[in-house]
Amino acid sequence: MAEIESVLKQLGQTIVEREKGEVLSFDEYLRLLAERPAAMMRNVFQLFHDMVKSSVHLMPDEYPDDPESINYVNYDTRKLFVEDSDRPFFADRLFANRLMSHVSAMKSGARQNKIYIFEGPPGSGKSTFLNNLLMKFEQYANTQDGRCYEVVWHLDRRTLGRFKEHQVGPFLEKLSHLLDEYELESQEWIHSRNILQRSGDFVEVSCPSHDSPLLMIDKHQRRAFFDNLFQNDAFKWELFTDKEYEWVFRDSPCTICTSLFQALAARLEDPEDLFRMIYVRPMRFNRRLGEGITVFNPGDRPMRQSILTNDMLQKKIDLLLGDSNEVKYLYSNFAKTNNGIYALMDVKSFNAERLLELHNIISEGIHKVEDIEENVRSLFIALMNPEDQRTIEGFHSFTDRIEFINIPYVMDLNTEVEIYRNIFGKQIDNMFLPRVLHNFARVIISSRLNIKSDALLEWIGDPEKYRLYCDEHLQILKMEIYTGHIPAWLTEEDRKRLNAKRRRKIIAESEHEGDHGFSGRESIKIFSDFFAAYARRDKMINMLHLATFFTRWRKDLRDSIPEGFIDSLVHNYDYAVLQEVKESLYYYNEQQIDRDVLHYMFAVNFEPGSVQVCSFTGEKLEITEDFLAGIEGRLLGAKVDRYTRMAFRQETQKEYTARTLTQEIMVEGKDPKDTGLFQSLKERYVFNLKEKVLxxxxxxxxxxxxxxxxxxxxxxxxxxxxxxxxxxxxxxxxxxxxxxxxxxxxxxxxxxxxxxxxxxxxx
Incomplete structure (x- = not known):
């Protein structure tokens, strides 16, 4: 029995510690603030930013030395959307970059008076996305790393008993009545600031708006206060100059805290007594209770009682303050999500009314509760189908406060494959020949892309030159760009023409795609049919099976797939596996290739007919047209014409003199084999040798x-x-x-x- 009591006591203590959290005096809070200012000084937007950043891992850049990079990076969002989730959400590279861009902007403070509407077609996973996002936010906010603090007043009866002489009589009469009325309250002892104090000695008044303790400092004194509190370091500079911390100097406490502060200041002779009544505790986020996170579904009817109060607590406050009616403990449901998240699942039915109700709240940050103005600084999020935009048509001032974030069907083939693996198991990879599973994803995604791409046509010009590797609408190329990959079959000229401006135009087209074609649910059903038809233990699923399924067996799907796309996909697959076989069959004399490349780099600087000693190898070279043309044939291919060879020779010589020799070798001291020109020439040389290997x-x-x-x-x-x-x-x-x-x-x-x-x- 003793062991059971011990276990129950330990369990009870754990629950109390988790649910109540540590209550700090205002002095203790300020000491923590001075030690860890960045962690202690956060509003909901900064907290949301930190939560996302801590859950999203930045993957290595595939092209770290690319001067035309647009920072279209690969984010690993599994910790945020997949891990520990009953229904995982798979964010493709396009959406992940879009989301991270908006999250960074939220923190800056420039987009805090807005509602963020995630818009996408049915079946794009919007609800799953938001549920997982809110779940991870709630988990993070209730940890030590994500902890935020709120104000809780401890109105000390003993201190308030020391009123001025003309206030003593009425106050003691009221206080006596109060103590009689609540005589049954617990005489439990609690430990606070190393002083044993009875819980019956104070009245606890929670701030329903979850005000930050920083707001208890008079707005006009905050700059001077923080100037004295913090050392002259990097954080202090950010605090006073960065827009991210503008709220610290701009925001005011709620009317309840303001009224209490004013009432106590008028009654207490020593200001320190007032701040001794301000305590601080961790803010608890609980979606199910509507604390810090409130989510409404379209069918949730409006609350019958829009104004909330606590009659018992109001009576205690009135008795303590001499029935002055100075403090009205009134608030609305919006107060419960102040400095939290207010979310609408699909803007329709009752949620359409709720969205319009947010108009003034978002623009001014204020909500009227009877004759009281209530502060509302929340992160407002909503989900919307494209056809529901009519809800806000005609409200031009409101649309300025809306930040639309597109959440379309998946358009990154790697993410589409991850969805199949999650549903059907990772063992499906063992049933496919390499690339075939990803090619299935390409077929599905082709239905979601626009047929015409102005950005690709402006870059590539005539798609016919890639007919052996790509479809006529360049969708296969676009899918590669969307995954962050630049295909090897592009010409050198087109690779050079893929500058940052063109990349941004291509990625920008994704904003207007993914709202049509096979939905997420449809693609899973199609894959299930395909897998059931061709999966065999003794035979791998190949490209012939894939082509047959879409062109002969499921003819009903053909209208959604661009004409000729399947044939082009087969061509692309043929090219890819051919390169892999060539690469695997090819073995070569590394030293001979290095010698040829070094000789060519050196020889292009001299006229044909001269004899020179190569400064890189020490070998004597007879530089003739045949000598140069022979190496150029291995660099460019045997069928290249003389004009192309001469242009390539001049370009190589220019690159050698302008950068390789003068900058990389002479200034940076690089070995000739480590220079960019050598690596580029060697790559060409090896590629052309592989072409003949079979x-x-x-x-x-x-x-x-x-x-x-x-x-x-x-x-x-x-x-x-x-x-x-x-x-x-x-x-x-x-x-x-x-x-x-x-x-x-x-x-x-x-x-x-x-x-x-x-x-x-x-x-």
Whole structure:
């Protein structure tokens, strides 16, 4: 029994500590404020920003040295939207960048008098997004890292008993009546500021508006007060200059706290007695109780009682203050979310009325409660379908206060695949040949993109030049850009033309996409049908299955998919697997390539016919047109014309003299092999060598048969050279770089040979 009592006591203590939290005197709070100002001095917008930032991980930049970067980065939002969630929300790269941009702006203070409306079509996951966001906010706000503090008054009866002489008689009469009325109250002892004090010695008055303790300092004295409190450091500079902290000097306490402050100041001779009655406690956020977070669904009817009070507490206050009627303990439901979050799930039915009611509250930050003005500085969030915008039509002054954030269907193919993995299990990867699962996602996303892209056409010009790798509407290219990837099949000229301005225009088009096509729910149903039809334990799902499903079996889906997209996707897949096979089959003399590139970098600075000693290798070079043209053939391809070679030679010479030699080698002291020009030339050299790597094997029937017989007894009957080449190829494809199993590698190699892909993409 003793053990049970001990366990129950410990459990009870834990509950009390969690629910009540630590109550601090105003002096103790100020000491914490001086020690940790950034953590202690936060409104709901700063708290929301810190919560999101602490939950979102910034992934490494795929192109860290890109001078044309637009900071379109990859955010890992799993901790915010997926982990510990009953219904995960998967934010694609486009939405994650959009969200993080708005969150940063919220903190700055420039967008705090607004309502944030997340607009998107049905089935885009808006409700799941908001529920998960509010859940993580509530969890964070109730931790030590996310803790915010609010005011709670402890009106000390003993101190208030020391009124001026003419106030003593009436006050004692009222106080006597008060004590008689509440004689049954607990005589429990509590510890406060190392002094044992009976709970019956004070009346606790909570601030229903969750006022920050900082607002108890007179607005006109705050600058001087903080100037004395803080050292001259970086935070103090931010506090006095950054718009993020403007609220500290601008906001006023609620009318209840203001009335109490004024009433006590008029009655207490020593101002320190007043501040001894101000206590501070952690603000508790509880969505279910409507404390700090309030969420309304469209069917939630308005409250019958819009004005809230506490008659018992009001009576105590009146008796303590001599029935002066100076303090009216009145507030509305909006007070409960002041410095918290007020959210509307779908703007329709009763929520449409609630949205319009927010007009004056958002613009002025004030709500009228009878004859009292109530402060409301909340983070207002709403969800809306595009067709519900008519709710706010005609309210031009209100639309200025609305910040729309687009939350469309997923348009990042990696995120679409993550959704399938979450629903059907990660083991589905083992049922597909590499790239095929992602190509299914590309088909779904193609229905969500606009057919025409002005930004891509302005950049690429004629899409026909990429007909072997991309569709005529360049949707495959756009999907790659949306994932943050620049395809290798782009020409060097187009890669250079992809500047920051063009990238922004391409990404900006996503704001007007994703509101049509297959919804999230539809895509899951389509994938379920596809997977059920082709998933087999003894055979992988390949591109032929994918093409057949959309073009022959589910003809009802074709109208939603751009014409010719499936064929283009097959071409793109063929190109990708061909490059992987070439890369895996290719092995080369690294030293010879380095020598050729260094010789070319050196030789372009001299006229043909001269003889020079290369300063990089020490070798004597006879610089002839044939010498230069031979290396240029490996750099540019054998079929390139003389005009292109000469232009490339001049550009290389210009880059060498302007940057490589004068800046990187002479000033920065780089090894020639570490220069940008060397790396660029070597990459070209290797690429063009790989283009020819399959030619010796395509005419050899034994090579194909050896691939099929790999890992069997029959494989031992082949010539050693063929066995070595096939083993080298399969093993390279089976590395972590390409994620093939040996069976997958065999199937892909046979596919490349049987479809003569090397000839198909021959340049």
């Amino acid at each position: 030619e010796p094997f395509l005419e050899n029937a034994n090579f194909r048969r050896a691939i099929k017989d790999f890992d069997t007894d029959a494989f031992k009957t082949y010539d050693k050279r063929i066995r070595d080449d096939v083993t080298f190829l399969i093993n390279n494809l089976s590395t972590n770089k390409y994620h093939y199993t040996k069976q997958c590698a065999k199937e892909v190699c046979v596919y490349v040979i049987d479809n003569d892909l090397a000839k198909k993409f021959q340049t």
